[in-house]
Amino acid sequence: MSSLFETFTSAMQSITHQPKRIVIAFSGGVDSRVLLELSSIYQKTFPSIAVIAVHVHHGLSANADEWAQQCSTWCEQLGVSFFIEKVTLDENSGESLEKLARDARYQVLSQYLDDGDFLLTGQHSDDQVETFLLALKRGSGPKGLSSMAQIMPFRNAFIVRPLLAASRTDIEAFAHQKGLSWVEDESNTDLRFDRNFIRHEISPRFQQRWPSFSASVQRSAQLCAEQEQLLDELLAPQFSQAYHLDLSLDITFLENQTTLLRARLIRMWLAKLGFTMPSRTQLQLIWDEVAEAKHDANPKFILNSVEIRRYSGRLYAVKNAKDITNWSQSISLNELISLPDRIGSICLQTDENKFGKLKMDSVGMLSLDVIKDAECLRVIFNPEGLVAHPVGRNHSRKMKKLFQEYNVPSWLRRRTPIVMDGENVVAVLGVFVDQKYQGQDCEVLWSK
Structure with a gap:
């Protein structure tokens, strides 16, 4: 024992x-x-x-x-x-x-x-x-x-x-x-x-x-593991150049690498995201059918339960996800609410100490005076028919156009939280704050 x-x-x-x-x-x-x-x-x-x-x-x-x-x-x-x-x-x-x-x-x-x-x-x-x-x-x-x-x-x-x-x-x-x-x-x-x-x-x-x-x-298994670890350490500088904070991989950078190095970087990317390693054939198909597809195509490759997609010159690994288009929940100041399908939690914070220990990213600042006058604050995911006027823009535009201009991939457009005041867009988390609600005394926080 x-x-x-x-x-x-x-x-x-x-x-x-x-x-x-x-x-x-x-x-x-x-x-x-x-x-x-x-x-x-x-x-x-x-x-x-x-x-x-x-x-x-x-x-x-x-x-x-x-x-x-x-x-x-x-x-x-x-x-x-x-x-x-x-x-x-x-x-x-x-x-x-x-x-x-x-x-x-x-x-x-x-x-x-x-x-x-x-x-x-x-x-x-x-x-x-x-x-x-x-x-x-x-x-x-x-x-x-x-x-x-x-x-x-x-x-x-x-x-x-x-x-x-x-x-x-x-x-x-x-x-x-x-x-x-x-x-x-x-x-x-x-x-x-x-x-x-x-x-x-x-x-x-x-x-x-x-x-x-x-x-x-x-x-033998330990020796193989050590060799893999050493290779990852040696290639860390190249990987950091190809990898972006939104978990994507830069196609232009990959195009300038040798075939072997490119394949290794894609494997490192998938391993970092916790996905199953592709076979050599699958790896080649990811490159040929997704990364190198025609410019106007919307390609995808199914790798087990993950879709490998391309958008704006980058590769993305997209998990199969639930349809949360019709999800909606009201939100009040300094209230932490959980989003569906493991998207995280959000709050509109005026009290800096209330959620100080939680790891949350600031995604926008709002005017407290305007928010207090809001008739019904809620969080939704359906951008259909919405119009907004982002800070720094001269005009209002439909959400569909704004998502394109802000380079939000198509598969994320119904998985990005939208804070609403009645029928008005307050903020699209991680993308923009509406000009009407701009301020410095209420922070929008998102824990992904």
Whole structure:
């Protein structure tokens, strides 16, 4: 037990800060069951850290409801807050069931993460071997062969795999020693899945022939990861020239690079945004069909759940998003309101101390006298039929024309918050303030 807990603790403390919260990806299998137990022990040493467990219910097994209930019971016994999320997988999408389940799982888990949280997942050294061999089967380069990192940034938090240096045998021994029970997913023995085939048919033979094979894979994966990190460091100056604050990539800069360097910069861009790496063919299609499309075209390339788009000489990666055109909510002074679909929060601030600790960007200044006389302040996303007179402009113009003039990409025009006073535009966040409402005593803040 002490050895596994030391492994766990070493991983948890290898980051310079301790989190306010640990979020456990809790399937109920032996790996996550041990992870739950170790997290509970760890919390006794660091009681200021909150621990929660999130169970993703895929509905793929007849036993799924029973597993969820069992997970809830274990968390209750340890005093860990438990959350269950049901997801539906599109099995006709053409993607493998493994990938669909994994993507859905991480999408759900990301919704539970706040800044600096640790998302704990239960992968171990045997999983690392499987991941390495799957990458080798796909013909991956160093990025894919670096497999799973023990710690990696994820959205605004970190994914931590505190058991990555332990083996499946170590984990099961700990579970038996502590008298733990866990769920057994019958799909784990289904050899139709590549990972299971490697786990049951390939890895045991490798391990029998070469007992140090697992350690060798770990070493190769680490060397690949180090080479990738070094390459990113060397190319950081070029990447900073191509990358813009609106998360886009400059096409003109890319055109002046070699084919290899251009491809690398696009990969770095997608990695920074947290998206799945494209294949070599997909990378070439992104360049040929989007970046190099005719000037008057509106091209896009679907990369998993992301659209690669072009606008005003730049590449953008656009996530599939909900239609929030008809969303509307009233807002008052010094009131923080949450925007839909993870767009952030906004407030109209006159009291500088009220939201001082929140990380919010100033996007405009308003006249407090005019705002106090406003008949009905609200936030909307539908620009249809609206007219505005931005500060510094001589005339009013339709919103459609203003979005074009301010270079707002077409896919953002119904996802950019608009503050309204009755039927009048007060401000379009991140774009302009209307001349009538210009002032210096009320600040428009937006936390994205």
